[in-house]
Amino acid sequence: xxxxxxxxxxxxxxxxxxxxxxxxxxxxxxxxxxxxxxxxxxxxxxxxxxxxxxxxxxxxxxxxxxxxxxxxxxxxxxxxxxxxxxxxxxxxxxxxxxxxxxxxxxxxxxxxxxxxxxxxxxxxxxxxxxxxxxxxxxxxxxxxxxxxxxxxxxxxxxxxxx
Ligand SMILES: [Zn+2]
Ligand SMILES: [Zn+2]
Numbered sequence: 001x002x003x004x005x006x007x008x009x010x011x012x013x014x015x016x017x018x019x020x021x022x023x024x025x026x027x028x029x030x031x032x033x034x035x036x037x038x039x040x041x042x043x044x045x046x047x048x049x050x051x052x053x054x055x056x057x058x059x060x061x062x063x064x065x066x067x068x069x070x071x072x073x074x075x076x077x078x079x080x081x082x083x084x085x086x087x088x089x090x091x092x093x094x095x096x097x098x099x100x101x102x103x104x105x106x107x108x109x110x111x112x113x114x115x116x117x118x119x120x121x122x123x124x125x126x127x128x129x130x131x132x133x134x135x136x137x138x139x140x141x142x143x144x145x146x147x148x149x150x151x152x153x154x155x156x157x158x159x160x161x162x
Contacts, residue, residue: 021054021083023126025133033133036126054079055087 024034024042032046040056043049052060057077062068065076070088074081103112107121117125 021056021087023053023129024051025129026137027051031137033130033137035130036123054083058084058087 021040023036026032027034027044027047027049028051029049030044030047032044032049034042034051035045037043037050040053040059042051042053042056044051054077058073058079061073061077065072068076070081070084073079073084103114103116104110105112105118105121106116107125108118110118110121112118115122
């Protein structure tokens with residue numbers, strides 16, 4: 001039997017795609033669904049725990065420490081320098097609000113200031129991930145429930161006669 005930790009890891013892996021910057025899917029505290037709040041920030045819909053994806057971590061650090069090198073950012077956030085360079089390459093961290101340059105939403109093609117999607121498409125994209133996480137969690141419910149909901153099932157395993 002896979003442990004709760006293994007199940008959580010497998011679930012995370014099955015939900016991850018290459019471009020979502022280690023988006024938190026499942027609350028580390030209670031197993032709830034992490035709901036997108038904007039700019040790399042996520043909040044557990046059950047307990048309110050706030051977590052950040054890699055982009056959120058890097059962005060927060062750069063806001064407080066402007067001029068930091070990618071090595072310093074990497075050291076402080078635990079995000080690899082390679083991932084930080086990818087973000088810079090995508091210009092997720094470089095386009096200022098006053099810049100004339102604009103990016104295009106990858107889904108609907110609307111001009112945007114930063115990131116890969118416009119606000120509407122990004123919200124829809126995260127909703128979809130949250131739905132997937134919710135569905136996957138329901139399949140694996142016994143692995144993600146709180147102690148009170150798994151206690152009964154767990155005890156049955158030990159009633160087998162010797
Ligand atoms: Zn939670
Ligand atoms: Zn869009």
